[in-house]
Amino acid sequence: MSDFDVIVIGAGFSGLYALHKLRDQGLRVRALERADAVGGTWRENRYPGARCDIESIEYSYSFSEEIQQEWVWTESMPAQPEIEAYLNFVADRLDLRRDIAFGTEVLAMAFDETDALWRLETSGGAYAAPFVVAASGILSVPLEPDIPGMASFAGESLFTSRWPDTDVDLVGKRVGVIGTGSTGVQLIPVVAREAGHLSVFQRSAAFTLPWTVHELAPGELDGLKADYADIRAAQRAHPVGAARLSAFSVLLDMLASPPIKTATREEQLRAIDERGVMGALNWGDVFFDIEANRMATALYGEAIARIVEDPDTAAALVPTHPFACKRPIIDQGYYETFNRDNVTLIDLRNGPIVSVTPRGISTAQGDVDLDVIIYATGFDAMTGALSRMKVRGLQGVLLGDYWAEEGPLSYLGLAVAGFPNLFTVQGPGSPSAATNFVAAMEQHIEWIADCIGYLRAHGYRTIDAQPGAQRDWVEHATSLVAPTVLTHPSCNSWYNGANVPGKKRMYMGYTAGIPEYRRRCDEIAANGYQGFTLA
Structure with a gap:
């Protein structure tokens, strides 16, 4: 038995929306946040000059008309303090803090195949839930410099x-x-x-x-707010x-x-x-x-x-x-x-x-x-957060080892074969950092919420990505960048993991764009979650 239906890891942009969306579906949800406050990456990276490279009215949640109209942006592109304040406003406006365990770091998690539960060990005790949504961030694990002295x-x-x-x-x-x-x-x-x-x-x-x-x-902001329906449609x-x-x-x-x-x-x-x-x-x-x-x-x-x-x-x-x-x-x-x-x-x-x-x-x-x-030495992007947790799937396979040996494989950037009921937000093979993170993230959370709703409505206990479907998706995603300079030997970046010693090199984004990605995800769902095994 478990006290929760879903555990959400993280309380940044993704975690807050996941908590709200899933809770709104009547699910028992608990978000685990290692920090003592909401904000995620935008809380930790408070260095002088930190700023978003997307306009504030687009780098914001679109799911709530009330939040869109109530929050007051002051700059065209928001600086870190304003984004952190915005996320705190959202947490208060939606009364999210009551379901967030702050100061709780996930140390290890393993899938119990008998009970179809994820069992989590954290700095704040043990948790168990059928589903885990890893909203742990794509730029949340900094690379610690290794310089003598x-x-x-x-x-x-x-x-x-x-x-x-x-x-x-x-x-x-x-x-x-x-x-x-x-x-x-x-x-x-x-x-x-x-x-x-x-x-x-x-x-x-x-x-x-x-x-x-x-x-x-x-x-100026009033004019933009009046046009929000058109702005979001264009997005x-x-x-x-x-x-x-x-x-x-x-x-x-x-x-x-x-x-x-x-x-x-x-x-x-x-x-x-x-x-x-x-x-x-x-x-x-x-x-x-x-x-x-x-x-x-x-x-x-x-x-x-x-x-x-x-x-x-x-x-x-x-x-x-x-x-x-x-x-x-x-x-x-x-x-x-x-x-x-x-x-x-x-x-x-x-x-x-x-x-x-x-x-x-x-x-x-x-x-x-x-x-x-x-x-200012960068991040282990996309896979770093989950790789550093001891995440064990079927037959006790460690996710960090799997990615190290096979490369950062994923189906749609949403799931990894052999790790049932674990949903990854903005994982490798998703639009993620090649797009407006918030716009791509909202689609992820909504797809995940719909999927969990479908599983529960139809009596399914588990969902697991099929290795063949995962392989096909990775081949599709990498084929998109094959004709570009992104695959040139001189192209070394966190997009392909080349900034992390020993990390298997592979371009980790999906470059066909959010609309095409959304179309494919919706098609897969409409076909009974094609490419997944439901049991």
Whole structure:
């Protein structure tokens, strides 16, 4: 017997909606959250400059008209404090906290084949339920840096993925930032304005898209709210679930642009004259032709050189990986930051970090004395959270081992063969990080809720993805990116797991778009959950 029908792991965007949706169906639901508050990734990543790259009115729940109309966004693209406040508002508005066990980390879970129950061991005791919804986040497990001597540093060490709740005073201090991915690009301009001197340790230069974020003018939000029905309809029809401006919509617009390989030199220069680094990348063949991608990168370097005054620094900021290989980054004054007298770029391609010392960071290029080191070193994306839990399915198979040996396999990104009654939100093979996370997540939760309702209504105790259907889905998902630069050997990113030592390399997103994904999922459900074994 169990006290609950469903256990939800996590209380971020996905977990909160899963709790609400399933509870609304009359199910006994308990959400387990390891933190002491709601928010998930948007609670933990509170570093200076943290911001979403999708407009606030689209990076929000669409299931409740009341929440849409009551919540007041203040900026076009929300910063971390506003998103965290929004999630707290939702938790209160829907009275969700009463069914969330805070400070409860899932340590292990195993499927009991006799009783058809998941039995969970947590830091707060044991739980059991027929179904588990893993809303544990796709960017919730940070990669801990492994640099010799880290513990010896006499100054202050900070990690962007667990930034202190209290204010951090960087004024006048010598600060080093390790990492220039999305987090670093957002963080660095803010820290530069406070630090006495900032040293940026760059392992891999990033492509960034300069963006203007504005405060919503009086009456602007009211106008948007009045159009919410049309905005949501456009979202549902849009491949990335963000019909308005976003980093992803910009990428889609590029597909309709002319090819760089047939552009004249004058046309290429005009592109950066008019749009800067954005213009350098705005060509329709960069996603499919590695030579075109490299041409665009060279043009991108010319655009950087027009912004960054020091030629050596400008050259070091030019990426070496294909554009679109990694998640596009929006920035506000990133390249301009390197024109400041108090900022130094240390390109680790010229000599790596050797160790952290009591005084700072030692590299093959020399030593840098520091008062503060900030680590912005990325995540074990998509599979990291569940891989680190001891999740055991049929015959005691450990999910982490299964993914390590076979690759991050999943059916629809919703289930893994051999792990019955375990639903994964935004798992590998789903639209996930290649789209507006919230729009894709809502579809996931609604499909899962409908599935559980169907199973209960028809007397089924278990549902398990069939290995053949899972294999076919993985082949379909990977075939979508086969003609693109995403599969080029030089494309190393968390999208394909290449940022995690030992992780089996495979592109983990579904790139045909949310509408096509939704159509396929609905078709599978309409056919009696084709590709699943129901028992």
